[in-house]
Amino acid sequence: MDIITHLALGACSTEVLLTKKLGKKGLIWGASAQVLPDIDTLPALFLPADQSLLIHRGLTHSFLFALIAGIFLAFTVHKIYNQAGLSYTALLFFFCFQFTLHDLIDTCNSYGTGLLEPFRHQRFSINLLYVVDPLLTAGLLVGSLVLIFKCTLYPHRKKWAWAMLIISGCYTGFAAINKVYVNGKINHSFKSQQMNPAGYFTTPAPFNCMLWYLVVAVDGGYYTGYSSVWDDPQQSVRYEKHLKNDSLNVKIGDKRVLQHLITFADPYYTLSQTGSSLYLNVLRFGQVQGWRMPNAPFVLSYPLNASGNQTVLLQKGRLAGWNKSSLEAYIRRIAGNTP
Structure with a gap:
């Protein structure tokens, strides 16, 4: 904390x-x-x-x-x-x-x-x-x-x-009661959407315990989504797919750094490429305003081919784009109003 x-x-x-x-x-x-x-x-x-x-x-x-x-x-x-x-x-x-x-x-x-x-x-x-x-x-x-x-x-x-x-x-x-409720809703969504996940976890979205961030492990990647305890119980959870992209491993020079990050991600991560830059995204830390934007970037995205100490780059986008308008939208999302 x-x-x-x-x-x-x-x-x-x-x-x-x-x-x-x-x-x-x-x-x-x-x-x-x-x-x-x-x-x-x-x-x-x-x-x-x-x-x-x-x-x-x-x-x-x-x-x-x-x-x-x-x-x-x-x-x-x-x-x-x-x-x-x-x-x-x-x-x-x-x-x-x-x-x-x-x-x-x-x-x-x-x-x-x-x-x-x-x-x-x-x-x-x-x-x-x-x-x-x-x-x-x-x-x-x-x-x-x-x-x-x-x-x-x-x-x-x-x-x-x-x-x-x-x-x-x-x-x-x-918070514990909310988590049990959301987990029950997630398990129901697996059946209704015919999903057979290898595992999943739920964790609170920023600054509250009523809107929850969901990560579901499936073959080749993960689904992410958001669910509020105030959402309509009949409303299906909307998921987005993220490929794990393990094939990008061959482009990474320092395998020691990669292994440290995979250990830290335990084991929820994806690899991505932007131009010539490779990134390891730790899914446990959530997305930058993922509750309102599809395919939002992940908060903790480590540049694998950067040099020097990259601590300042980690979690740099946690509050990116937040303003009065987005805060009001966030409160509405917590209250169960989907974008």
């Missing part, structure tokens, strides 16, 4: 677990622990993008890191505040909880999280929340601001923290 969500989640959960003995200093420790796993974004400044993609949400997002970092921070805080009456065991639980909570909420979006690194390189993702969801973050942010600006003697601090955590938890439950 985005850093604001992690910081706000860290502050609210810390108020419930720790601030009784540490006061507002506990908010700083909790919020810091909540974002620490994302320190793995720093290698992106120095490594080629294909490698930094795999490093992010790898080892520092594992249960092993949660335990080791939890032990270290618990020892550090226990030494600093040894007069505060906090036991080492309580601090160990607190920091391990913060790291594990970070990891688990990150599995809710489509990037993939290496919970079992370095023993197993599988990435886990349940595709439940978009990486930036204002409706999820709003309550946590309000709660954290209350905790920051209200004095430690304010009697309702913990009530605010609990309320915002429950609201965000209920929103996550709402």
Whole structure:
């Protein structure tokens, strides 16, 4: 998830677990622990993008890191505040909880999280929340601001923290219900359109959990589509076909980069060619306004024959073309009005 969500989640959960003995200093420790796993974004400044993609949400997002970092921070805080009456065991639980909570909420979006690194390189993702969801973050942010600006003697601090955590938890439950509903609709569409997919996944479209992006694996490629929970139940899902184009492999010189990207795509990708340039498109990240434009380009499209660090080129089109008009159209699409 985005850093604001992690910081706000860290502050609210810390108020419930720790601030009784540490006061507002506990908010700083909790919020810091909540974002620490994302320190793995720093290698992106120095490594080629294909490698930094795999490093992010790898080892520092594992249960092993949660335990080791939890032990270290618990020892550090226990030494600093040894007069505060906090036991080492309580601090160990607190920091391990913060790291594990970070990891688990990150599995809710489509990037993939290496919970079992370095023993197993599988990435886990349940595709439940978009990486930036204002409706999820709003309550946590309000709660954290209350905790920051209200004095430690304010009697309702913990009530605010609990309320915002429950609201965000209920929103996550709402997203889960929506996903189950959309998946049921998708499975019905397979039968009505006589499709026999090898696999599929659904993940939220940008900034909400009511419009869902669909990717269906078939022989030779994929179908993509969009479905809102407010669409007419009798309305068929409209799919677009994308060829996988594995035959373009022979034109790619650096097979190592290609393999890194295929591993990251796990395994939803296509190859495409524009002029003399070859691209690997990672389907899990969606399309640029694909909900309104047929055959929209994919958000994460890696130039395979480019030189240097191409990190700045990745996801460059996520918000391309967004303006007041497109935003209004997007809200209408979420509400069930198809273009």
